[in-house]
Amino acid sequence: MKNKNIRNLVFDFGTVLVGLDKNRCIAAFDSIGANEMSGYVDECRQEDLFHELEVGRIGVPEFCDEVRRKSPRCNAADEKIAWAWGELLTGIPREKLRRIVELKEQYRIFLLSNTNVIHWQRSVEEFFHFGSLGINDFFEHIFLSYEMGMVKPDREIFIKMLNDAGIKAGETLFIDDSAANCAAAESVGIRTMHDPEGLLWIEEL
Structure with a gap:
């Protein structure tokens, strides 16, 4: 998708960059006695404790307390519960990191993610490494839902991103695996690429 504008x-x-494996995450929760978490992980509901962590309404200690409350057989420490939730992420292919580095020569690069502190810390520590490059070398600005207190597909998160980054909607392309998120971005004038498998952008950009 070549567009000079x-x-x-x-x-x-998620998906666009980092791989996700719900079954691995469910197995991790099962291994610490938190079998009740399987439904939450599988359905990705927007009203549950995972969402509360993602929007920044609760921190890791409160999240872990809630996991133990919902899972009577789970007496795991916070670190093990955080590990289990982190098992959703499988890593970022080096090809994607390499392509971002190449695209930085032509574009300003940003990240806008519905994520939580557990997943983000793990990603920074384990996944965003390419040669001598680290997380701050890939993106000009990183927008994270749990820090912003809002999530996609709310229109407000896109408006805030544009304002904080100082960029124009008509000059911006947003890549997401969710059609709903793309529609919300388009509603504020942002161009979009719907990429359900997280592979299209590598070929098209």
Whole structure:
């Protein structure tokens, strides 16, 4: 997708960059006695404790307390519960990191993600490494839902991103695996690429 009017690329995180494995995450929760978490992980509901962590309404200690409350057989420490939730993420292919580095020569690169402190810390520590490059070398600005107190597909998160980054909607392409998130971005004038498998952008950009 070559468009000379596009100056900014905004990437989603889950699927578009990092791989996700719900079954592995469910197995991890099962291994610490938190079998009740399987439904929450599988359905990705927007009203549950995972969402509360993602929007920043609760921190890791409160999240872990709630997991233990919902799972009577689980007496795992906070660190083990955080590990289990982190098992949803499988890593970022080096090909994607390499492509972002290449695209930085042509575009301003940003990240806008519905995520939580557990997943983000793990990603920074384990996944965003390419040669001598680290997380701050890939993106000009990183927008995270749990820090912003809002989530996609709310229109407000896109408006705030544009304002804080100082970029124009008509010069911006947003890449996301969710059609609903893309529709919300389009509603404020942002161009979008719906990429359900997280592979299209590598070929098209």
